[in-house]
Amino acid sequence: MNLKRIFGALLTALGIGALIYAAVLFTNTSGSNQDIKSLIIYGILGLIFFTSGISLVRTTKDES
Template sequence: MNLKRTFGTVLTVLGIIGLIWTGVEVINHKGDATTLIVVGVISVLFFSTGISLVRNTKDEA
């Protein structure tokens, strides 16, 4: 497996975890608003970057 594809997978998983955590905190009305916004934005960036890396990396054996 390619290193870029592996890194993209890790970023995607971290983004998904961050988005789920942010969603749970918003639903439960816990946490500070600025913290939730920052974590949500970083999670979206991780998720989109990870998906982009996985999609655009070619498998060369």
């Protein structure tokens, strides 16, 4: 297996984890400033990791 594909899968898994954590924060938020900031940060980082991981896995060619 290619190293780029492994790194892409790792980025995708981290992105999914961050998006799930942002969803948990969203359900448990009380509306304070600190809650909203952390929700935005985890959501944006999760989205960036997820999209970059998916694109890295998609564009890497399989070499046998």
